[in-house]
Amino acid sequence: MSGASRRRRVTSGDVARExxxxxxxxxxxxxxxxxxxxxxxxxxxxxEAVARLGYAPSAAARSLRKGRSDIVLGLLPDWPIEHVLGRLVQQLTSAFAEHGLTFLVHSAARPARPVREIWKALTPVAVLALDELPESEADAMRAAGIDVVMAVHGSGRGRNSPPLVSEEPIGAAQARHLAASHHRLGYACPDLAGLGVLARPRLDGVRRVCAELGLPEPDVRVIPFDPDGAAAAVKAWRAAEPRVTGICAFNDAVALSVLVALRSLGLRVPDDMAVIGVDDTPAAALAQPxxxxxxRDADALARGLARRLVDALxxxxxxxDPLRDPLRVLVRTSA
Structure with a gap:
């Protein structure tokens, strides 16, 4: 046989003989x-025999010994895996490890295998979906013997179950910060339909604060990631009546697009228009301005999610009620 032959897995019998x-x-x-x-x-x-042979117990053997799997399957939607999502996955991995559980992640980015094939092959003890999870899918998982099925943004735990984490306070925090010195707010939406599960409740938070303070309905615009499209949105805000002077952006990436558009139009930030983002990505502090x-505290969020899932197990x-999500407004020059 040419090339390297596939090495046989070391078993406990090999360790015993050694x-x-x-x-x-x-x-x-x-x-x-x-x-x-x-x-x-x-x-x-x-x-010493284990070390020499490089023996590692199989997942199936551990499951038989414990009476259940130690795998929590994390289902990621087809979202950009940027700084914040990547950090949350890292923190969830650590948080579940503290409970003796292994967090494995499957992304729905195409051409990924169908989710049903994944959980059937792995037989995890629990599933944590970061997006909304159809109740029919959750029912199929439970019928297959998966003990706990949860969805961070709703459903999975029971009919029409609320989200484990609410995004609405984020938009509310943005609006309260800007409303101190701006009387008409705009909302900058991402140009990606899949992020609507996050964008809609954040916008609801902005709307709620505007209504509470007697401000006009926020002017909502989709911000494409190209200079001309973003500049067109800024021009529309400037032409609105009353004029929009404060922008709550879906996240830092969208906020940075708005900043680029403002600079290209020769407008000053925050004098002509103020902008506030979400996530405190590394680029946020480096932006001009x-x-x-x-x-948000990704570690506290991950520990809270892990705690709820383990309690359910x-x-x-x-x-x-949703988890308490500690939020901080980091005030810099843009707003």
């Missing part, structure tokens, strides 16, 4: 099984 003990002894040592009279010399011999933005009652 260490000169039974497979049961290997299992007792690796699982630290209590009430087993195994000398420290034997334990060390087993550990530096971008005022709403920052353990049969504890889960609160209906």
């Amino acid at each position: 260490a000169g003990v039974s497979r049961a002894t290997v299992s007792y040592v690796l699982n630290d099984t209590p009430h087993q009279k195994i000398s420290e010399t034997t334990r060390e011999r087993v550990r 530096p971008l005022t933005t709403v920052a 353990d049969g504890r009652r889960i609160p209906v």
